[in-house]
Amino acid sequence: MDAARIKYYGKSYNRALARLVAEVIRQRSEAAPPAKLMEAALGKIFDVQYSYDFSLPRKVKISQAGESQKVDFIRALTELGLISEKSKDTALVRLNRSFEAAKNELREKIDQGDLPEKEFIDLFYGGSVNGIQGALDRVIGYPAVEGFGASSDAANIPDTAIRKFILGTFTEEILRKLLIRKIVKHSDYLVFKINDEGWKKLKQAGIEIRYGGWPVPRSRKEYEAIAVVLEGVDDAGQLRHVHNGIAYSGTCRSYDYNEVHMYNLSLKRPSSREFYKELAGFSEAGKRVAFVLGVLAHEVTHMYIKYSRLSLKHDILIDYDKKVKLERIDTPYVTRYVGWHEDVYKSSDEGTLEEDFCEAVHAYVINPAYLEREFPARYAFIKEHLPFIKAGSAVELVNELKITG
């Protein structure tokens, strides 16, 4: 048992377990018999420590301990060589076996390196799912998609369709590498990218910032009031960039994984992107569904850029810049959205270029023929560097869903 492992236990569980391990090592060096060590360990872990579940009293009995506590405990004891033949039939050991069995099942079902197992362990310890089976179901049914069917603006797209789209567009292998764990749709609006000056303007206008410090307007009216102040226009009709119509993606604090969160898209229209106009036989409703999918593809591309920097150690945006430099002289922005990023958000050159890349992928899944014709360098780049992306996959799905109206 080395220091790194003690640290690992301490991190995944809590400091009490790390203290236990340290204590057992100390006692072992004093040549205490295993039974005594076991007793000391049990006492320490379940009578002294904080309860993992804070609704439980601080002193918890082993029968009350959560599944993750027990598994951690067993792992520690196994590492320390304290689990004997005799204790194999105890509930604790059975639990450990089911944990191992779950990991084995994952290895058999998903042949993609150690990521699914890492995901399983993290979900399990994170407590956001219900026990071993809950974590297993979540990892096998990857990625989790929530909230589309229940949202006010994308209710006609079932969560299952979103999942099918994203797996079919980027492949499961790539998505797992990007560490995209969850895709969530919200009905709330989102105001994004407020700089210091923006915060000042909101304060001066007497607009109270609520919802944990970040404005997440609950209604279109609330959203518009904020956006009008930020853009400095007279009324909502003059807004250039509809801030709330963007998806937001981030990394969770506790673990290095990504989630895509999409907020209310009702104010944002596909019509600001030329490539929607040419979709033959598409109703407005069909275009709106395609738009949700296109925005999702855009967000996933942000995650790919991040992945190229962190994992591939080669920033794909540098290649993109080289390849599209000439094309950008005449056509600096693949969509108006990219230009707005520069004008309204005051994004940096690099930030604007990143948006251009994401928007090119957006066009690629909606109308690849348009992209190839109007922006051949961008089109060629995606084909060459992101060969796994399925061109036109969004419109294919919309056709399958048979959206009418």
Ligand SMILES: [Zn+2]
């Ligand atoms: Zn973006």
